Amino acid sequence: QKEVEQNSGPLSVPEGAIASLNCTYSDRVSQSFFWYRQYSGKSPELIMSIYSNGDKEDGRFTAQLNKASQYVSLLIRDSQPSDSATYLCAVKAAGYFGNEKLTFGTGTRLTIIP
Amino acid sequence: NAGVMQNPRHLVRRRGQEARLRCSPMKGHSHVYWYRQLPEEGLKFMVYLQKENIIDESGMPKERFSAEFPKEGPSILRIQQVVRGDSAAYFCASSRGDRGFSEAFFGQGTRLTVV
Numbered sequence: 092q093k094e095v096e097q098n099s100g101p102l103s104v105p106e107g108a109i110a111s112l113n114c115t116y117s118d119r120v121s122q123s124f125f126w127y128r129q130y131s132g133k134s135p136e137l138i139m140s141i142y143s144n145g146d147k148e149d150g151r152f153t154a155q156l157n158k159a160s161q162y163v164s165l166l167i168r169d170s171q172p173s174d175s176a177t178y179l180c181a182v183k184a185a186g187y188f189g190n191e192k193l194t195f196g197t198g199t200r201l202t203i204i205p
Numbered sequence: 206n207a208g209v210m211q212n213p214r215h216l217v218r219r220r221g222q223e224a225r226l227r228c229s230p231m232k233g234h235s236h237v238y239w240y241r242q243l244p245e246e247g248l249k250f251m252v253y254l255q256k257e258n259i260i261d262e263s264g265m266p267k268e269r270f271s272a273e274f275p276k277e278g279p280s281i282l283r284i285q286q287v288v289r290g291d292s293a294a295y296f297c298a299s300s301r302g303d304r305g306f307s308e309a310f311f312g313q314g315t316r317l318t319v320v
Contacts (some may be wrong), residue, residue: 123306132294134311135248142306150280179248181309192261193238193309197247 111169114180123183124163156200170203211312226315229279230299237280238298285320
């Protein structure tokens with residue numbers, strides 16, 4: 092079982108609609124969760140971090156975390172063509188013994204259709 | 206307010222040569238991650254370091270690859286005797302390392318091409 096799993100897509104969403112990206116993780120001691128956006132040929136850019144159960148909103152982005160289900164998601168409201176990119180879910184374990192390796196899923200390619 | 210700085214941005218090496226990739230973390234950050242990414246693939250973890258200490262090198266190939274983060278200066282990822290299969294984008298990210306709660310920010314990457 093992969094440590095961090097994402098649907099590779101491609102996921103196509105009409106402009107103005109809500110894009111929903113999902114991620115599951117296997118390590119129960121994980122405590123920090125991040126979403127990165129990566130445009131083709133560019134480096135990953137951090138867009139959201141979430142540490143506790145529930146929702147966290149930042150502009151058009153909402154991250155949702157459910158530690159009991161080991162599930163984290165990202166919602167993008169009012170999707171724009173500029174949101175077309177690969178979205179990477181990343182998970183970090185607790186740092187009690189220095190084990191803070193930041194592990195990435197393979198990413199979901201999102202395309203917003205004008 | 207410089208972000209994470211990587212250099213060079215592009216590096217071409219002949220098979221058998223050495224490649225040295227540099228990463229200067231953001232101000233106030235003491236931890237560095239290195240990742241490798243092949244075209245159309247995900248980020249593969251290589252190594253996690255703090256100054257003068259390797260915390261986790263579970264993703265590093267056993268041979269030819271090494272990393273360091275000295276007390277002064279940038280973190281260095283060194284690849285000896287490069288082969289065609291080493292051609293990839295290498296990204297570093299830095300964080301404060303607050304026991305798992307700190308965010309990591311990426312540099313622009315170094316694109317290594319082995320000819």
